[in-house]
Amino acid sequence: MHLILVYLVGVIFGTGIVVSGMANPAKVINFFDVAGSWDPSLAFVMGGALVTTAIGYRLVFGRARPLFEGKFNVPTARNLDARLLGGSAVFGIGWGIAGFCPGGALPALGTGRWEVFAFTAAMLVGIFGARALQNLSRPKPAAA
């Protein structure tokens, strides 16, 4: 039962992504191209998503627990470190080059466009390459 609800949540997310323009690299890149063919649409995506989530979370966190789990599973770390900032800086470089971010690309797989599959395959190479490096530098088994 809960998996059907979770699937529907994915459908809402995927629909929102393709409606918003986040799945269109030309639109994403134009958002950042203030010096060229600027398209400010993505500010409205971020604004709409942030305000909705902020209000929604406020309501949801008023509950003791989620509907189908014993507790909320939310990251608790608050410290800023080089790994977080360096990784985020690197992510931005890739996003600027390709125009796809993970949340934009995954729903776009449903269009069947080969470019999206090529990007996603390359991204998985990056994810597993980075994980392998992290495991090398950290001999203890890494937490998933």
Added chain:
Amino acid sequence: MIETAFTPWQSLGGGVLIGLAATLLMLVIGRVMGATGILAGIFAPASLHDASWRIAVLLGMVTGPAVYWLATGGMPEITVPASTPMLLLGGVIVGVGVTYGSGCTSGHGVCGMARLSPRSIAATLTFMATTAATVYVVRHVIGG
């Protein structure tokens, strides 16, 4: 340079759907709607139970373009300005970045920012800055 139409209402509506999905995933199973974490977790799930919700969300996401097609009669526009080698390079860089940075636009930019997580705010400001810088270099320094 590829011009894209400014779509404030459509983008705002898509953003609200993204926020609604983030809220509902927290309500139903107490999880963050982060594309990076959901995707990466499928390949290293903590349990069958853990893998099942991730796959359900992903299948839902991929259904997004079909919903768009049912509603509008057309596929969402996807224009990839990057050449294929650059698209693949960008994909690998995104994969490395989101792994070290522990998240992307959906996880940090929407869910984390909505919780006012200092890590997510710092990560989002960092990748927005490097994305803008990368787009400037690609379009106006190298691309001319």
